[in-house]
């Protein structure tokens with residue numbers, strides 16, 4: 392029956408999984424609040440044009456028409472609406488926003504991922520200094536700390552690394568595009584063929600190693616430092632060093648990796664990009680970066696911006712593996728409400744059993760595999 396099934400890529404959530412999402416969102420909102428961020432709420436439905444700057448392949452949105460025939464979408468991203476708000480309202484930067492909400496990204500069928508994801512994030516608008524990136528890294532890692540997530544790795548990269556290098560290569564534009572996609576797809580036979588023509592270039596050694604330019608921060612940096620120096624790239628390396636020192640000074644247990652052949656997670660990034668992972672899952676915990684040009688899609692003026700979003704579902708699943716203590720059931724008579732109410736308030740692991748009689752209460756306790764506490768005969772629960 393169709394009315395019992397859900398659209399592909401969606402799911403119902405209940406019990407601990409759904410509650411943990413609330414917990415994660417509230418812990419993160421507390422963190423944002425304490426650091427002086429202001430809340431911003433935008434609609435779930437927006438005009439499709441707001442999201443034009445996104446990578447079409449990754450972010451196919453759910454579409455619909457309004458009553459005037461204009462195309463609307465369920466938002467596939469929460470950063471673009473912030474840029475729209477800034478441009479539409481004329482709110483003066485600098486400003487630090489936070490938000491929590493769902494994004495909708497149509498994934499390939501059978502990909503195993505869901506099309507609705509909950510995010511909680513911040514956007515720092517109007518601060519060009521690298522302090523803004525460091526503040527985002529601080530929030531990302533403090534958030535993980537507040538949720539007790541251990542074994543965190545931060546992967547650093549730069550959205551402009553690939554293009555800065557490609558512009559220096561003696562290749563035609565179409566070949567540069569091909570080289571870029573061969574690198575992203577890790578299609579080494581295609582990649583090797585494309586770099587064959589550049590054996591005599593001063594970049595030849597680097598080009599050979601490029602697909603392997605990922606790994607622990609110190610390994611990749613050591614490799615990089617031995618290659619030709621290019622001013623734009625030297626600046627990026629300097630930023631990587633500052634970010635890595637900042638992370639290790641403040642979070643000595645966090646691992647740092649560098650990936651210089653990865654595709655930027657979002658088209659709109661223009662500088663440092665970072666993503667967090669835990670050693671027990673391949674899902675990202677948080678993802679962010681600098682996006683100085685995004686507001687130009689909505690207005691004349693360029694405004695500096697950096698932000699990040701936490702993957703609330705991923706973080707909740709992470710916590711779900713560790714927790715879930717079943718509650719004991721408290722059976723009581725209707726004239727014992729006050730007593731039962733007090734006990735439930737005092738004992739966090741007790742929940743009221745609303746059964747009519749003790750037999751029914753016993754059946755429920757057995758079926759749920761939890762302990763039954765019976766005060767209907769005047770007894771007291773053991774604490």
Ligand SMILES: N[C@@H](Cc1c[nH]c[nH+]1)C(=O)O
Pocket residue numbers: 468469470512513514656657678679680697698699700
């Ligand atoms: N919107 C980005 C995360 C981000 C927030 N701010 C900057 N980047 C994402 O969903 O991946």
